[in-house]
Amino acid sequence: MPLRRAPLFTSQELEAAAELVHGFMPPTPQYAWPLLAQLTGCSVWVKHENHSPVGAFKLRGGLVYVDQLLHAGPRPNGLITATRGNHGQSIAVAGCRAGLPVTILVPHGNSADKNRAMRALGAEVVEHGVDFDEARLKADQMAAERGLHFVPSFDRHLVRGVATCAFEFFAAVTELDAVYVPIGMGSGICAAMAVRDLLSPGTEIIGVVAAAAPAMALSFEAGRIVPTKTARTFADGMACREPQPEPLERIAAGAARIVRTSEDEIAEAIRIYFDTTHNLAEGAGAAPLAALLKERDQMRGRKVGLILSGGNIDRGCIGEVLAGNTPQA
Numbered sequence: 001m002p003l004r005r006a007p008l009f010t011s012q013e014l015e016a017a018a019e020l021v022h023g024f025m026p027p028t029p030q031y032a033w034p035l036l037a038q039l040t041g042c043s044v045w046v047k048h049e050n051h052s053p054v055g056a057f058k059l060r061g062g063l064v065y066v067d068q069l070l071h072a073g074p075r076p077n078g079l080i081t082a083t084r085g086n087h088g089q090s091i092a093v094a095g096c097r098a099g100l101p102v103t104i105l106v107p108h109g110n111s112a113d114k115n116r117a118m119r120a121l122g123a124e125v126v127e128h129g130v131d132f133d134e135a136r137l138k139a140d141q142m143a144a145e146r147g148l149h150f151v152p153s154f155d156r157h158l159v160r161g162v163a164t165c166a167f168e169f170f171a172a173v174t175e176l177d178a179v180y181v182p183i184g185m186g187s188g189i190c191a192a193m194a195v196r197d198l199l200s201p202g203t204e205i206i207g208v209v210a211a212a213a214p215a216m217a218l219s220f221e222a223g224r225i226v227p228t229k230t231a232r233t234f235a236d237g238m239a240c241r242e243p244q245p246e247p248l249e250r251i252a253a254g255a256a257r258i259v260r261t262s263e264d265e266i267a268e269a270i271r272i273y274f275d276t277t278h279n280l281a282e283g284a285g286a287a288p289l290a291a292l293l294k295e296r297d298q299m300r301g302r303k304v305g306l307i308l309s310g311g312n313i314d315r316g317c318i319g320e321v322l323a324g325n326t327p328q329a
Contacts, residue, residue, distance in 0.1 A: 005250060008194045009160045017064045018164045024063055025053050027168045030305075035276035040292055041300035045176070047169045050279060050311030054089040054117070056237075057165050057309050061187060062090030064161030065151065066098055076100065076149035082136035083153075084184075084236040085114030086310050089121060091151050096122035103148065105139040107131050111236060113314045131231060133242055153185035154247050163191035169305060170199040178204040179305035180288035183216050183258065184237050186247025188309060193254035203305075204256040208291040210238045210283070211260040212329065219243045220251060220258045232329040234317065235266050235283025237310065239329075259291035266290050267326040273308070274322065282313040 009017070028051045036044040049057035069076065078101035081091050088104040095102035102123040106115060107130055115125050128138040136153070143150035152158075165188075170176070179196070181189040193205045209217045213231035225248060231241035251258075261269075269286035272293075273279050281289075288306040292299060317327050 005246070005253070007197070008156050008190065009163065011198055013160060014163055014167055014195065014198065017160045018167055020067055021060050021063055021161060021164045025059065028052055028165070030169055030172050031277075033277050036272075036289070039272065039276070040296045040304070042292070042296070043303040044292070045173045045303070045305045046277065047165060047305060047307050048279065049165055049307065049309050050281060050285060054086065054093060055310055055312045056086035056089070057162060057188060057307070058086040058090040059093060060090075060164050061158035061161035062087070062094035065155060065157045066091070066094035066100070068157045069149065070098060078102065078146070078148045079151055080139050080143045080146070080148040081105070081151035082132060082139040084132055084239060085111050085118070085312060086237060087153060088118045088123065088125075089114070092118050092121035092123035103139075103142065105135040105142070107135045111312070111314050114312055117312070131241065132239055154187055154190075154244055159187050159191045159194070162187050163195050165307070166192040166195035167199070170195055170203075173305060174200075175303060176200060176203045176305045177302040178206055178256070178299065179307065180206045180208055180259075180291050181307045182238055182284040182287045182309050183207045183209050183251070184240050184284065185244065186216070186251060188307065189255060190247050190250045192307070193250065197254070205254060206291065207251060207255045207258040208287045209258055209260055210235045210266065210287065211262045213239050213241065214260055215241050216243050216248070216251070217258040217260050219248050220255070223252065233283065234263060234327040234329045235287055237282060237284030238287060259294060261287050261290040261294065263326050263329075265294065267321045269293065270313070270318070270321045271324075279308065280311040280313060280318060281308055282310045285309045285311060
């Protein structure tokens, strides 16, 4: 590792995905925030995926994935997947919009707000296991038992849909020196790297993980999959304890580095986003800002992009953070 893999999509395929996504939702905004520039010493542009119809970037992937699924072969009996929330909302929107039953597996103790949102979108939500990885194994089992189509967390069509976020960002903001992207199972960063290769080859893509869920960073550094026993972070969008081979290989080949952010640093970044932009960021959405603040000395004077990947944070969690505390996972 890194291994040579074919590009995930062509320019034409990316443009087709953008046309499909923009038929459902407008492009999300990107803003340069002066107070963030003062704090970091950089020109800071934020891509606001918290402004999507489900409050997170994942919606894009579900729309493209389900569209290609319906065009690729026989209509499935229904869809099933596992999530901590945002991926599940994406599949719920896309699947139910297509008239397909959708079942979502989440771990026990998952965000109550995200569970309610998925049910409101028409999905059946089933709780199983202590974390995402156990929920994913159960979803795979139930897919076989019920004859449902299992939607993975990483797939080239999911990534092509997610890539429309970076497509909008690079088209709107030129000559970015670096973009910080949170990493869960890897679709967001792989999408950003693929678009970078097409549109802005000089831009560094920097991955961000929670220090309490370091499996992807450990694997990146070792050049092989290094699972962890737990991934207990309140930034649930980054709670991965066993990376998958393809995203890891692509990250190893295309990312400049992976930065680990502590729970306290993520909580502080949420507060800073609220104070400087009056936007709510969930833990994974705030982690890129936390990483930039950690690296501000080496990044000073550069033009930097941050992917604010989502704003789906529970009331109790945001109340605790704004009170100056760090939530316990």
